[in-house]
Amino acid sequence: xxxxxxxxxxxxxxxxxxxxxxxxxxxxxxxxxxxxxxxxxxxxxxxxxxxxxxxxxxxxxxxxxxxxxxxxxxxxxxxxxx
Amino acid sequence: xxxxxxxxxxxxxxxxxxxxxxxxxxxxxxxxxxxxxxxxxxxxxxxxxxxxxxxxxxxxxxxxxxxxxxxxxxxxxxxxxxxxxxxxxxxxxxxxxxxxxxxxxxxxxxxxxxxxxxxxxxxxxxxxxxxxxxxxxxxxxxxxxxxxxxxxxxxxxxxxxxxxxxxxxxxxxxxxxxxxxxxxxxxxxxxxxxxxxxxxxxxxxxxxxxxxxxxxxxxxxxxxxxxxxxxxxxxxxxxxxxxxxxxxxxxxxxxxxxxxxxxxxxxxxxxxxxxxxxxxxxxxxxxxxxxxxxxxxxxxxxxxxxxxxxxxxxxxxxxxxxxxxxxxxxxxxxxxxxxxxxxxxxxxxxxxxx
Numbered sequence: 001x002x003x004x005x006x007x008x009x010x011x012x013x014x015x016x017x018x019x020x021x022x023x024x025x026x027x028x029x030x031x032x033x034x035x036x037x038x039x040x041x042x043x044x045x046x047x048x049x050x051x052x053x054x055x056x057x058x059x060x061x062x063x064x065x066x067x068x069x070x071x072x073x074x075x076x077x078x079x080x081x082x
Numbered sequence: 083x084x085x086x087x088x089x090x091x092x093x094x095x096x097x098x099x100x101x102x103x104x105x106x107x108x109x110x111x112x113x114x115x116x117x118x119x120x121x122x123x124x125x126x127x128x129x130x131x132x133x134x135x136x137x138x139x140x141x142x143x144x145x146x147x148x149x150x151x152x153x154x155x156x157x158x159x160x161x162x163x164x165x166x167x168x169x170x171x172x173x174x175x176x177x178x179x180x181x182x183x184x185x186x187x188x189x190x191x192x193x194x195x196x197x198x199x200x201x202x203x204x205x206x207x208x209x210x211x212x213x214x215x216x217x218x219x220x221x222x223x224x225x226x227x228x229x230x231x232x233x234x235x236x237x238x239x240x241x242x243x244x245x246x247x248x249x250x251x252x253x254x255x256x257x258x259x260x261x262x263x264x265x266x267x268x269x270x271x272x273x274x275x276x277x278x279x280x281x282x283x284x285x286x287x288x289x290x291x292x293x294x295x296x297x298x299x300x301x302x303x304x305x306x307x308x309x310x311x312x313x314x315x316x317x318x319x320x321x322x323x324x325x326x327x328x329x330x331x332x333x334x335x336x337x338x339x340x341x342x343x344x345x346x347x348x349x350x351x352x353x354x355x356x357x358x359x360x361x362x363x364x365x366x367x368x369x370x371x372x373x374x375x376x377x378x379x380x381x382x383x384x385x386x387x388x389x390x391x392x393x394x395x396x397x398x399x400x401x402x403x404x405x406x407x408x409x410x411x412x413x414x415x416x417x418x419x420x421x422x423x424x425x426x427x428x429x430x431x432x433x434x435x436x
Binding site for chain 2: 007010013014017049050051052053055056059060062063066067070
């Protein structure tokens with residue numbers, strides 16, 4: 001058993017945030033975005049910043065989504081009751 | 083006129099009665115201070131000071147910082163490890179680049195720098211709430227971890243990723259021995275705890291609790307929610323930053339970004355969940371639990387089973403045990419060990435009352 005695997009599972013969180021929590025399509029698309037985004041960032045952004053960008057890039061992307069589109073790409077906008 | 087004032091005086095007379103228990107509380111406080119500042123360094127051996135008391139005190143301090151944010155202001159965060167590393171690296175660089183500053187000033191400035199970084203991270207809390215805020219503090223945690231690993235300037239271009247800390251000294255007194263490090267940690271913890279107790283009973287603390295209980299209602303009755311949240315992030319990260327600096331200098335003796343990873347964030351969060359969110363005493367109970375349980379478990383297992391269980395299995399078992407305990411506490415006792423303690427004290431008071 002390896003506890004290092006928790007870091008892989010943790011990356012599912014940005015996937016869900018980007019895709020939207022209520023949508024299965026969103027999970028697939030979010031997974032593709034996070035996977036491709038990580039690798040592209042590693043090549044293009046990593047060249048500028050000196051590598052290992054993929055440790056945080058997915059989370060930063062999720063924060064951007066939370067700020068601009070909190071429900072994610074395919075999620076239903078939550079109705080907030082007070 | 084005089085009759086009213088004498089009636090008032092009569093009214094207020096009973097209120098002055100509890101002065102005796104108060105002075106007794108002060109005596110108890112003085113005795114406790116004497117014990118921890120003088121008694122413990124005289125009695126405890128180096129193992130206890132280095133391996134148990136110092137990490138216990140530092141983890142309590144980190145717990146206190148997170149508790150101000152999560153237990154009092156209601157903003158859950160997993161960036162604790164990151165803020166600890168900011169405090170450690172900031173203090174290291176201050177000691178390195180401005181050696182004329184005394185150690186307490188460097189520690190405090192390191193904390194302030196961590197507080198500013200925390201405030202910047204806290205800007206997200208103005209728009210993002212609850213579980214989503216936890217996810218976005220993960221970004222802070224991983225980014226800070228990466229930053230200190232990636233850029234050599236922070237570690238003074240040291241070739242290995244862990245750098246040894248400079249010698250600890252205050253006004254010429256050497257603090258690098260176990261007793262010195264214990265006293266440094268204890269003084270920092272005592273001062274920060276006193277300030278924190280004052281703070282949570284002040285206007286600021288009440289603002290935080292109003293935001294925690296319901297931020298919409300708080301903003302409706304005119305409580306400045308945004309500045310309250312940012313203040314909570316600043317103070318919390320300041321305390322966590324001091325804890326991080328002490329962790330690097332007084333406990334490990336090295337500054338290493340790997341000792342401030344996500345596991346540390348979870349550890350501090352577990353401390354306040356076990357100890358009690360929204361309670362100052364809870365941090366100490368939780369940290370003591372966190373430090374002592376693995377040692378106790380180690381002794382019990384090696385005593386009863388001998389070498390039948392290897393250390394890797396034991397470590398996994400510890401993690402499972404902590405996980406189970408946390409679930410149990412969240413369901414059965416959301417206010418943690420602090421609530422258990424206060425209920426126990428009440429029952430004793432009831433039984434001993436005439």
